[in-house]
Amino acid sequence: MYFSHTRCVHLSVFCCTLCSLCVLCDLFSSIGGAIKPVVTFTPNWGNILEGDSVALTCDVPSTVPEEPRTYHWYRDKRPIPGDKQRLHIIGSSVGRDSGDYQCQTIGGDISDPVFLNVTLSYVLLQRPPSVIYEGDPLTLRCHHIKGFIAINTKFYKDDQEIKPSESDSTFHIPNITRSQSGRYRCTKQIYGSDSSNVRGHSDESFISVKELFSPPEIKVTPSRVIEGDEMTVRCDTRRDPLRGGTELHFAFYRDGWTVRGYDVSDTYRVPSSQLEDSGKYTCEVRKRSSSVSTMSDELYIQIHDNELPGAVIAAAVIGSLVVIVVSALLIWKRKKRKRFSHQDPHQAIPTAENNTDPDLQDVCYTYLDISQLSRGKRIQHEDPTVTYATVNNTNI
Incomplete structure (x- = not known):
């Protein structure tokens, strides 16, 4: 156990020394x-x-x-x-x-x-x-x-x-x-x-x-800004690699009016954008304490109303009506198929094509075979829950 402990201690010292050397190497590098x-x-x-x-x-x-x-x-x-x-x-x-x-x-x-x-x-x-x-x-x-x-x-x-x-x-x-x-x-x-x-x-x-830096370009995030969204406008430019440490200052304008003066930050943020924040945005970049400056091209940023557009609402209503109509047709066809499944194949059923009486469109037809019924014979054991009808046939 003592040997094992000593080996662990030595190993720890070696590892720490190795880590220190690595840190020093990185530092020197x-x-x-x-x-x-x-x-x-x-x-x-x-x-x-x-x-x-x-x-x-x-x-x-x-x-x-x-x-x-x-x-x-x-x-x-x-x-x-x-x-x-x-x-x-x-x-x-x-x-x-x-x-x-x-x-x-x-x-x-x-x-x-x-x-x-x-x-x-x-x-x-x-x-x-x-x-x-x-x-x-x-x-x-x-x-x-x-x-x-x-x-x-x-x-x-x-x-x-x-x-x-x-x-x-x-x-x-x-x-x-x-x-x-x-x-x-x-x-x-x-x-x-x-x-x-x-x-x-x-x-x-x-x-x-x-050129000390490339011509600036206005970029906005998100690409479609809805009223109430946080909007970020960035003035994108690239410094020449040989002058990468040059300090640049950025200013932002909307419709020609300053919305943020010169600052080292290349972004302009609107925490909660409103409809009046819409407009033509530009940015200007300049070297610190220098007359050298460059203006970006204009970018129109539209702040959209957070209410659904009328076209979207109309499309939703039309879509709902189409679903209702299609569902009704499917239900009607299913009922019609179920009704015809109980029809006797020997009996011709009147259809809407040969029945011109509108009052009879919903009449249900059935077939009764009374050929085996004796003349004058009455049905016994009447059931009060059954509706009976008398059929008079002079040929019986």
Whole structure:
């Protein structure tokens, strides 16, 4: 018994230890999935001129206190020197430094690739390396090669001038919209230190502004709302996976009037819907603290009266009458069949077809055989419960 008890205790300790290890493994796995790093550039340009310098940072979101980490860097999926959070590229080269950069911490996920484009040119239109979404701020820079002087900077969108000649080499949009997608171009006049041989140079880039969330759609539950039902109206939209953490706010309208202002909830509930709740419903979605918003199409929601419609009542009445008529016909046919089953086959029974007297329609006929009855003989032992009739036949 003592050995058995000791074995049980040891087994329990082993099981608890194994469970603890499993929990820790799950915890580490979840932490590893939650700390996917992001590569950022400083300055924040995805394209640079040869000879420029840039610093790459491996940003690791974390909910735990900061602790020393070891980093690994990759270019085009190949390891490159560097075990610190920041990777410096000084005096960039076209052939050496262009490519997709990724970083990773020990036990963590590897980041998504970010492309650095090193170009050899006089003028370069610089843009951020990351994807541009509606509502994001956008800054473009008309950059020129070192050792030269640049003047008369201009910016164009789809060949339309959007910023006149200025000494400032940047163009800024506080909250970009999808309608502002297009081909952007900048021009500069470049000359050397001797102020001779001034020449114009330009560069262009296509800016594509992605949709932050899909156009919203109004959905109602239940599909047919009866007066007194709880009605749920939902503003259905989908965030872009790369911006899944974006906080959105929702507002609801009926016939153009606000029924619920902006809130983080995408549903509007009516606990007990009434007939006056019928109308054209729309919803609007917007990014928090942003002018970017999208309105859904209208959806007419009809609140139906809880009384039965007249057509339903009429159908029920007609159905009841049909049942009554059919039942009466069946009963009549059954009685008629039972009555004819007692008829003598030698006696022809008058029918409704050859009897034109309406008073005789319900007369029951029978056959009496009196051929064996003696003339003048009377029936004895009269029964008071029997009704007798005398048949006079002069031929007997």
